[in-house]
Amino acid sequence: MRDYILPIPELKKIEPILTEYFGYKRAIFENELSATYYHEYPNGISEDICKNYMTDYSFLNTIAVDNGVFDYKRYAPKSTSISKAFNPSSFIMDSEHNILITLPSNNLLERLIDLLQKHGETDNDGVIGISLLVVAAIYEKYKNGELYTEVVISENTLPYLKQVRPEMLELYELLNTKRYSPSKKKELRVFSPITIDNGVKKITLDNSCYWLTDLLDNYLHIYLGVNSLEEAQQELKEVYSQKKGRKANNAAHNLIMYGTFHLLQRYSSIKTKSEQIRMTLDYMELLFEAGSFNNDENYTNATIAYLVKQGYKPQWKTKQTEDYNFSPNNQSTEHLW
Incomplete structure (x- = not known):
């Protein structure tokens, strides 16, 4: 049967594992948990018990006013009230x-x-089997567009990710590409002159006192949020170029591949890395369509190593946004640029 009855104590037991390896958040099963509550307690519970399960909800006391991209009020802490x-x-x-x-x-x-x-996995405590079963259910939610994520989609989200952000990356690359200075005997950023051509008129600015580059640096720090030229070039190559760099077919493949392998490394009775990778690929074949991902063991080993090197953190995203990055320095979900 497609529906599986999962004891809540079993889910609670593996929550830390799912969180670490598969980007799990309890809100993913919010609907299922709520359905159980209202089925088991149609008349609610006593106030004395309720008091132990109160959650804080914050709301703004004032309406935010937007006065432009550098308006500190966009980011300044605003007065809030708490409701339980x-x-x-x-x-x-x-x-x-x-x-x-x-x-x-x-x-x-x-x-x-x-x-x-098949792989001789004893799974004595049931951690691996239950974890992979729950991950399969999470992936089913993802496929059906029912998965909870922390990414808020607005009318500006896709234009930012697909059109604005790559231009920001190119601008960052231009501003941070260095030129060798014979007098300083080292490579330095090129701050002047700067030429702007809009097709009608062309001007060359001296960028006196670095006023323009400082302005652009501050802007890109907020709305782009990359930390180095190498990081910007890597994102341009892997996300936006016609010939992309090393990456799995989609972010869900990456997440499940990474999580399954590390789950097996930590909890499996299988000791060899090659067998752990083989079992990871066999599990992926249960979830994904044939031919939709590269099931070569050497490729998988290299991809996992690459993700680890990049400091990969499992996080579920919507299908629309899974291949893209947001600025970690921009706390606004409305003002993306």
Whole structure:
């Protein structure tokens, strides 16, 4: 059956593992947890118990006013008030009840058991089997566009990611490409002169006192948020160039590949790295369409090493935004540029 009854204590047991390796957040199963609560407690619970499961919700006391891209009020802390409300999901996670999760196929559970047996995985404490089962349910939500993520989509999101951000990266690259200075005997950033041509008129600016480059540096720090020329060039190559660099077919492949391998490294009875990689690929074949990802062991090993080197942190994103980056320095979800 596609629906699987998952005991809540089992989910709670593996939450730290899912969080570390698969970018799990409890809100992913918010609907399932709430459904269990309202099914088991149709009349609610006592106020005395409710008091132990209250969650703080903050809201602004004033309406934000936007006066431009460098307006400090966009980012300055605003006065907020706190309201408390009962959190049924938090309460139900402390219970012995079950939630109903949906798997990608009717025989996924049987195929997963066969996979464990094929690789001689004993999984004595059940951590691997339950974790991979839950990840399959998360991926099913992702495929159906039902997955909770922290990325807020606005009307400006896709234009920023697909059109504005690559131009910002090119501007950052231009500003930070250095030229050798014979007098200083080292490479330096080129601050002047700067020529601007709009097709009608062309002007050359001396950039006196670095007023223009300082302005652009500050702007890109907020709205682009890269830390080096190498980082900008890498993003241009991997995300925006016609011939992209090393990356999996999509971010979900990366996340599940990375998480499964590290789960096996930590908890599996399988000791060799090559066998752990092979089992990782076999698990991916349960979830993904044939031919949709590279199942070569050497390629997978190199890709995992690359992700580790880049400081990869598993995080689920919507399908629309999964291949792109946002500025970590811009706290606004509305003003992306």
